[in-house]
Amino acid sequence: MTRPTPIPTPTEQPFYDGCQRGELVLQHCNHCQHVVFYPRTHCDACQSDSLAWRVASGEGVIATYTVVRRGVSADFPAPYIIALIDLAEGPRMMTQIIDAEPEAVSSGLSVRVDFESWSDNITLPVFRLLPVQVP
Amino acid sequence: MRSQALRGQYALVGMAESAVGVVPDKSPRELCVEVTLNAVKDAGLSLADCDGLITCNAFAEPILYHAEAVAEYLGWQPRHCVTVNTGGGTTFMAINMAIAAIAAGMADTIVVAMADSLRSFMTRDQAMVVQSSSGHPHYEQPYGPTVPAYYALIARAHMDRFGTTEAQFAEAAVSCRAWANQHPKAQKRELITVDDVLQSRPIADPLKVLDCSLVSDGGAAVVITRRERAQDGPHKPIYVLGYGEGHAYEHISQAKDLTTSAAVLAGDAAYAAAGLTPDQIDLMQLYDCFTPALLIQLEDLGFCRKGEGGDFLASGVTRPGGSKPLNTHGGMLSHCHPGNPGAMFGLTEAMLQMRGAAQARQLADIQTALCHAQGGIMSSHATLILGVEETL
Ligand SMILES: [Zn+2]
Numbered sequence: 001m002t003r004p005t006p007i008p009t010p011t012e013q014p015f016y017d018g019c020q021r022g023e024l025v026l027q028h029c030n031h032c033q034h035v036v037f038y039p040r041t042h043c044d045a046c047q048s049d050s051l052a053w054r055v056a057s058g059e060g061v062i063a064t065y066t067v068v069r070r071g072v073s074a075d076f077p078a079p080y081i082i083a084l085i086d087l088a089e090g091p092r093m094m095t096q097i098i099d100a101e102p103e104a105v106s107s108g109l110s111v112r113v114d115f116e117s118w119s120d121n122i123t124l125p126v127f128r129l130l131p132v133q134v135p
Numbered sequence: 136m137r138s139q140a141l142r143g144q145y146a147l148v149g150m151a152e153s154a155v156g157v158v159p160d161k162s163p164r165e166l167c168v169e170v171t172l173n174a175v176k177d178a179g180l181s182l183a184d185c186d187g188l189i190t191c192n193a194f195a196e197p198i199l200y201h202a203e204a205v206a207e208y209l210g211w212q213p214r215h216c217v218t219v220n221t222g223g224g225t226t227f228m229a230i231n232m233a234i235a236a237i238a239a240g241m242a243d244t245i246v247v248a249m250a251d252s253l254r255s256f257m258t259r260d261q262a263m264v265v266q267s268s269s270g271h272p273h274y275e276q277p278y279g280p281t282v283p284a285y286y287a288l289i290a291r292a293h294m295d296r297f298g299t300t301e302a303q304f305a306e307a308a309v310s311c312r313a314w315a316n317q318h319p320k321a322q323k324r325e326l327i328t329v330d331d332v333l334q335s336r337p338i339a340d341p342l343k344v345l346d347c348s349l350v351s352d353g354g355a356a357v358v359i360t361r362r363e364r365a366q367d368g369p370h371k372p373i374y375v376l377g378y379g380e381g382h383a384y385e386h387i388s389q390a391k392d393l394t395t396s397a398a399v400l401a402g403d404a405a406y407a408a409a410g411l412t413p414d415q416i417d418l419m420q421l422y423d424c425f426t427p428a429l430l431i432q433l434e435d436l437g438f439c440r441k442g443e444g445g446d447f448l449a450s451g452v453t454r455p456g457g458s459k460p461l462n463t464h465g466g467m468l469s470h471c472h473p474g475n476p477g478a479m480f481g482l483t484e485a486m487l488q489m490r491g492a493a494q495a496r497q498l499a500d501i502q503t504a505l506c507h508a509q510g511g512i513m514s515s516h517a518t519l520i521l522g523v524e525e526t527l
Contacts, residue, residue, distance in 0.1 A: 006273035038271065038389075064289075064291045066284050066342075067340040069338055069339060070281065082278055082284050093388060094271075094278055124277055124278075
């Protein structure tokens with residue numbers, strides 16, 4: 001077993017190029033302003049094919065999460081934290097929360113993107129908890 | 136099949152179940168052959184009387200042209216022969232496609248047969264990987280989600296939004312096990328408590344191993360035909376009163392709503408076609424791949440209000456002796472879950488209950504039953520409402 005690694009399509013390549021540079025990039029619809037994720041040839045709100053890549057803030061909020069106690073394969077030593085993140089720009093994406101104690105994670109917490117090298121030419125977005133702001 | 140005109144026009148006249156649980160002596164294809172023949176026999180027919188076959192592929196023994204291969208194995212040349220693959224929802228979508236095929240004149244009497252052997256013909260790790268491969272290959276799978284993890288995301292969202300507790304999820308497993316305790320063929324029969332579920336091995340928080348359905352071998356088949364042809368069999372026909380589907384997304388990370396599923400759409404369409412409301416359903420046979428899925432279906436199919444599934448389960452009404460019997464065979468949590476064929480056993484159990492042939496767990500006077508199945512991660516839904524002659 002090896003861990004699943006994306007082989008980007010031409011449409012998706014700018015997303016992965018962004019990750020390699022340390023930038024989370026998202027498609028914005030020129031017709032209806034919807035922000036599209038995952039990368040597509042057409043907007044999933046209005047089906048326009050006029051989409052433009054823009055750098056995202058990299059910030060988001062945990063919509064829901066789970067601590068995986070039994071990994072999917074030997075390539076994924078448990079425990080690890082999988083979450084759905086509501087990005088500040090609107091779309092939701094699946095990710096891992098890294099470098100966090102399971103007990104520290106809960107829905108609604110703010111997170112920021114980071115990047116993890118996955119293979120020679122693939123880097124993937126992961127997220128970290130933002131430090132708790134003390135007023 | 137939204138139209139009320141179809142209500143009662145098609146009937147299930149035969150059924151068969153293989154042994155379930157650990158069944159190492161037959162391959163998935165051989166189990167599929169076995170239940171096909173037994174369902175035809177149960178209907179009082181021979182293969183020559185049947186002219187359609189709909190199957191589902193098996194994870195443990197994938198075949199490119201599955202239905203054709205099963206027919207060939209039997210030396211049978213049905214004029215309609217097709218493989219359907221819509222994951223866990225396949226069972227009832229296949230029933231609907233059988234009805235559509237009969238309505239279109241493509242066949243008169245169709246066998247719907249499915250079997251798989253996730254337990255004996257795959258390693259546990261293979262079964263886990265193949266099932267989690269439903270995740271998006273680029274935007275989900277690289278992060279290592281398991282199927283329980285996908286459902287755990289939904290469970291957590293329900294807890295956050297409605298205050299549902301892990302103990303309430305556990306009630307679903309306790310209820311199903313109490314029914315399985317009365318089923319001699321069920322894979323898991325020993326009674327469990329909420330505490331047993333809570334103390335069982337963590338899989339993907341908040342889900343423990345007893346919140347997860349079984350990994351099983353097994354198969355089942357049914358025979359469906361027109362009402363006019365359904366009168367001469369040895370068993371009382373079970374009529375299709377309504378059917379509906381709902382399709383919201385494929386991948387859980389694309390769900391617009393994590394706590395309300397397209398079961399609402401499937402249920403609404405089925406109720407409308409059947410001319411029935413949830414309180415007129417005598418028996419619920421729902422898709423309990425994981426305890427939160429069952430809880431959300433109870434809400435989405437209108438058996439309780441949104442957010443109150445936990446209280447509904449904890450009240451005990453779904454258990455033996457309760458007023459709202461649910462998964463009386465023990466469900467996929469306790470009877471068996473051989474993968475895509477899982478919901479077939481919800482269907483065959485409904486037929487047994489409506490025939491009055493459910494032995495120790497037989498309920499009094501079951502005239503209507505609602506069977507629900509879903510594929511993906513609460514993604515695509517199918518609802519089938521059945522009734523006996525008196526409901527027509
Ligand atoms: Zn658009």
